[in-house]
Amino acid sequence: MTSLPSVVSRMLGFAAAKRGRALSSHSPQHDGERFRNVKPRPAEGLRKTLGIAWNVLFNKPNGTMPAAALPIDALSREQLDTAPDRSLYRLGHSTMLLKLRGEFWLTDPVFAERASPFRNVGPKRFHAPPIALADLPQLRGVILSHDHYDHLDRDTVLALAHSTGVFLTPLGVGDRLIEWGIDASKVRQLDWWQGAEIDGMQFSATPAQHFSGRSLFDGNSTLWASWVIVDNDLRVFFSGDTGYFDGFRMIGERLGPFDVTLIETGAYDAQWPYVHMQPEETVQAHIDLRGRRLVPIHNGTFDLAMHRWQEPFERVMGLALARGVALSTPRMGERLDLAAPHRGELWWRDVAESVAVPKAARGVRADSLCG
Template sequence: MIMKKKWRSLSDSAHYQRNKFLNLSATPVMAEGVSFSKLLFDYIRRPSSITPSHALPSVQTDLRALPGDAPVIVWFGHSSYLLHYRDTNILVDPVFSGHASPLPGMIKAFAGTGTYGVTDMPPLDYLLLSHNHYDHLDKKTIAALQPHTGACYVPLGVGRDIGSPAATDLRITEMDWWETVQLPPDMQLTATPARHFSGRGLRRATSLWASYVLQMPGYTIFIGGDSGYDTHFRDIGEKYGPFDLAILECGQYNASWPYIHMFPEQTLQAAEDLQAKALLPVHWGKFALANHPWNEPIRRLTSAASGSGITVTTPLIGEPVVLGHSYPQQQWWEF
């Protein structure tokens, strides 16, 4: 039986001041001079190209029979993916409810992206969440995964968004930036900074947002979460790099919010700062949260990365990436 515990005090964090969490650099959510009326006008005039004209293709993979001699990553669209190595399964930011909003009728997943769900997941050793936004923390999905999940690691304060210790059987550990935990049998997880914000409803910055460094025998992976570009990527690269793989956001950017999400060229720069050998771009290919064409992020990134020396892998939903062995690069988004 798991003993219940109280949540950690938010005020213990050096990043928590005046009842909210802060980024390392000043980070306004919107660019200077951007008004709510402009955002509303731009939203009303969103082009049809923000969603695909066809259902997205996918690959059906038996997630319970993945090879274990090297780390395997299977992407499910947007920022949800499974990490498998040896006998350990880690699921990151799963959103399988078909929408990324408090109401099912809003921000619906693209056609073809719902081919994987809770019942397809193998038994999970660890669930990892980067922050509490609806496109990363889906309470319905987490509740369904709970009986088959060993433990959950989240940024400081995010445990409260999942449920109180008395209301859930999920063993949740909250982490501040630069804190490290051991993941049995032989892995190490460190919460690292990101440049973003949090919020469910009207309240913002009441829980932390994070990236992670996952160290395992012979490999190091960067799990980026959501982040605007800043110097923290170089700091993390100098401390923990080089990385065998960086999993970084690439999508949902806009000139009206340039500090909280990266443009594709900045995603490449972040991978270079991290000293990454390979880059898996995520945060695209499932939800339209910005006004750019749905496949513009991956077009811009792959164009920028040509000749960079970094391997950019672009798997279909469900197509395994195997470190050191297989880095799918099919341009499947070109209909």
């Protein structure tokens, strides 16, 4: 049971605002007090912020959660151990399991039932992870994009502490892990455009347009980032959370082209355009990055916005088709070959719907997904 002092500490986070200062003193992303975006986000104001919170809590439209169970491909340890290199599995939301050079890497691990500081309150999962946390293989590394609850779950990280070789984080996020008890020798914190070579592979923290914080007073005390993974001739981009910005083009020019882009397509809304992308922007970001195959992520697991739960898939599919972008939509737990990604199926349409599919998307078949 969570103690009252622990709950208050999580909500207030008085000391957390100083997090990341030791490593960030020379970071262009840090202003001496907080991290910031290249292009400052317009001030929301308390009234607008409270209005958004009210809408999310009390004015949800129908259809933001699936009306039936999602199709999930259950995974076993044996399947993962025998899987070929360059395999990728969506475990939910932005949690991706990659097998590279015989070892496993996990992005933004969240196995909790809720994306929340509380066990019984907050957005609840639509589905269980395809594999139990205890059944995961040894991990060569965990890659973290930022510290929000739907991307960084404390209990999950602590459960992985002894079976993980290295934790790659943006500045300040690694300090959180160390505070939680993760061995500091396993933590590597990077600023934008910094890289780490591990087992002959290159991991680079790249810019994103977002924000951070896990309590009322620790906003932007840690950095946020996207990530580039290079394994010889394979290049993968992982967006984390981000709004659309000019940085995608720069990343594509400096580190692209990319064989596969894993880009957020979900939890968007016109009320928060600077920190999450509309599907049109997801497709444009993929093009800016010079990507070959787009895998839309940050969807299908948590109810975090006002749109229907399956809308991100429908919208990004139609937009990709119109712009000639190759798309992959694997089921949760379904293997995707990073060297030769398949299109995937329209699996979300197999789930009972409370709202009809938009007219513009009707008639689209799985074999029409570009590629």
